[in-house]
Amino acid sequence: MxxxxxxxxxxxxxxxxxxxxxxxxxxxxxxxxxxxxxxxxxxxxxxxxxxxxxxxxxxxxxxxxxxxxxxxxxxxxxxxxxxxxxxxxxxxxxxxxxxxxxxxxxxxxxxxxxxxxxxxxxxxxxxxxxxxxxxxxxxxxxxxxxxxxxxxxxxxxxxxxxxxxxxxxxxxxxxxxxxxxxxxxxxxxxxxxxxxxxxxxxxxxxxxxxxxxxxxxxxxxxxxxxxxxxxxxxxxxxxxxxxxxxxxxxxxxxxxxVTEEENNKLTNLRDHLINRILDEIPKTTLNGHRKKRVPQNANITFHLVEGESITLHMDMRGFSLSTGSACFSNSLEASHVILGIGGDHERAHGSVRFSLSRYNTKEQVDRTVDEISDVIQKLRDISPLSNGSEQNELQKEKIS
Amino acid sequence: MSIIKVNCINETCPVPLVETRKALRKAAEGDTIEVQGTHSSSKKEIPMAVESMGYELKSIEENDDYWTIKIQK
CATH class of the missing domain: 3.40.640.10 (Type I PLP-dependent aspartate aminotransferase-like (Major domain))
Structure with a gap:
């Protein structure tokens, strides 16, 4: 794997x-x-x-x-x-x-x-x-x-x-x-x-x-x-x-x-990934603006789970993702960016960055979403944060 | 085939899973990894990760002080 x-x-x-x-x-x-x-x-x-x-x-x-x-x-x-x-x-x-x-x-x-x-x-x-x-x-x-x-x-x-x-x-x-x-x-x-x-x-x-x-x-x-x-x-x-x-x-x-065609491809892949995650995985929040973002970046908080746990489990299934920027991913501190946009520590700790490239395909994005969906569900099943906590109604608009 | 012991007693999430991953990476085919720990979430998530990687979960044992998870690579 x-x-x-x-x-x-x-x-x-x-x-x-x-x-x-x-x-x-x-x-x-x-x-x-x-x-x-x-x-x-x-x-x-x-x-x-x-x-x-x-x-x-x-x-x-x-x-x-x-x-x-x-x-x-x-x-x-x-x-x-x-x-x-x-x-x-x-x-x-x-x-x-x-x-x-x-x-x-x-x-x-x-x-x-x-x-x-x-x-x-x-x-x-x-x-x-x-x-x-x-x-x-x-x-x-x-x-x-x-x-x-x-x-x-x-x-x-x-x-x-x-x-x-x-x-x-x-x-x-x-x-x-x-x-x-x-x-x-x-x-x-x-x-x-x-x-x-x-x-x-x-x-x-x-x-x-x-x-x-x-x-x-x-x-x-x-x-x-x-x-x-x-x-x-x-x-x-x-x-x-x-x-x-x-x-x-x-x-x-x-x-x-790097071509315009490549950047358009990345934009489409990015939106596909964001839409699928927000549509299919409950209690998720997109971090950053929906459209005014670079073509290669999606950043999503999966509430009630730790970002580090998500990336660890995804790695063990063969997917390389990070919880923050490269400098940040070696530490377990909350992301200053998510805190900066008004997120609390729970949102900051549950954020995962997906950054795409020339070599990524729609099939890979789909496999990533399928796998992360399974990981999130299983982690939430065992998460002490999930048990009995009141859930806020979280923003889940689809990108048009 | 050898037995690799990983002591994660008093360590909290995600350290036991990180140490398990490290041991699995270094182990040879057929080696057994014995992880000992006390954190309850890790006891649940290590078997979940092992299963997804396709390795054999041999046993989960628990006494009053700690749990032991045995994995065969």
Whole structure:
């Protein structure tokens, strides 16, 4: 049973596409030199050209110039640099305020917490029941002391997509930097850094069938950024260190392979999964907005059972699911995202994230629903929470 | 064929099931896993998981202090 694993944890990591591996191979075995200038040797020039090509493709996709995109080791590093390095450069006595939301992923949240410990003032904006930041509340929170706003494009657990165009406009009008973590939206939803007035964007390859350990950071031309690491002059003197050229090439190839057709397929699979679960399994709540969510994400609370128990039993039946984001799934603490949208500890502990990919089929989704339905029923039969407790009438509308 | 003992006495859900899964993963075909515990929900959910994985549930015994579940891989 374990050999026929159905993997639905693609927001944590995706299977590498063979075409990505093929694109990377030459830069691991044949053209493996460090990228060098025209004055260097031919192999280094070839790698430099490949790096430039990858950078250009990725930058163009978000309407940026190639030199505005730097390669990093992934989303964590990108968000750390975006927040800490911009704040370091711009902070003055009177400029010491950062705004973010309560449901950001840990690289953003913990970067902000670190700055808070260093004396910066941080506003953690609350979100509504679907996970949306209120743009009017954001605008109200901006003061003359505000340096940066960091609001994610879509949430890592519940998939809710923020109105980053509106948020970007507010930031521009108020002359504060705007960073967005687009780890879960890059190539799944359009991003236009100019139209949306974004100054810094976190990108990663690991969610789109690219290699792990490679990400990107868009930095708008002229955005002040202190050097995060000390070293050489790579990546336009913004991120020193040997550039991961096979990774960069693989990242661009992975991005290129994501199509609108694939995103439409994922949206249909997602809605099918949500509809079947809400229709067939009693006492379930969808977390996040029904439609304004990324195509690959469904997050559902199965009341009266522990999420960890569900994922354990599902794993033993050959299904890979998680209870929260990747960073979160190793702990048994309640999800800060579900708590942030107003859920109580019971709702937070019973939430399961289903994240889909290119390799998932309708048949797999149906098998997942059939199996989880059986697991939930059996766990509720033995759950001490089920016995004699009064049940609330839970929302069970079907997606139209 | 060996006997693998898993002590989950005083552990609560989901630890006994996690430890059972770990033991099952490491065990060879034909090995017997003996899980001892005190948590009542785990006593119910371990047999449920074992059954769904297709392994043989050999026995569930209980004394005044703890229960013992025997599974054959």
């Amino acid at each position: 374990e050999n026929k694993n159905i993997y639905l944890d693609n927001s944590a990591a995706t299977r590498l596409d063979e075409k990505v591996l093929e694109a990377m191979k030459p830069f691991l075995f044949e053209t493996y030199a460090v990228a060098s200038s025209e004055f260097g040797y031919s192999m280094g020039i070839k790698t430099r050209e490949a790096l430039a090509q990858a950078r250009e493709w990725l930058a163009k996709d978000i309407s940026a110039d190639a030199e505005e995109l730097i390669f990093t080791s992934g989303a964590t590093e990108s968000s750390n640099i975006a927040i800490k390095s911009s704040v370091e450069k711009l902070s003055k006595k009177e400029k010491n305020h950062i705004i973010t939301s309560q449901i950001e992923d840990f690289p953003v949240l913990n970067s902000c917490k670190k700055l808070e410990n260093q004396g910066f003032r941080v506003t953690y904006l609350p979100v509504d029941e679907n996970g949306f930041v209120d743009p009017a509340q954001l605008e109200k929170a901006i003061t003359d002391h505000t340096i940066l706003v960091s609001i994610q494009h879509a949430n890592q657990e519940i998939g809710t997509v923020q109105d980053i165009a509106k948020i970007g406009k507010i930031c521009k009008e108020n002359d504060v930097l705007f960073h967005t973590d687009a780890t879960h939206t890059f190539r799944r939803l359009p991003i236009d850094v100019n139209k949306f007035n974004i100054d810094l964007v976190t990108l990663s390859a690991h969610t789109i069938h690219g290699p792990k350990g490679i990400g990107g950071l868009y930095v708008r031309k002229g955005t002040p950024l202190a050097k995060y690491f000390d070293g050489g002059f790579q990546e336009f003197d913004k991120r020193p260190g040997l550039v991961n050229i096979p990774g960069a090439v693989g990242f661009a190839k992975a991005a290129e392979l």
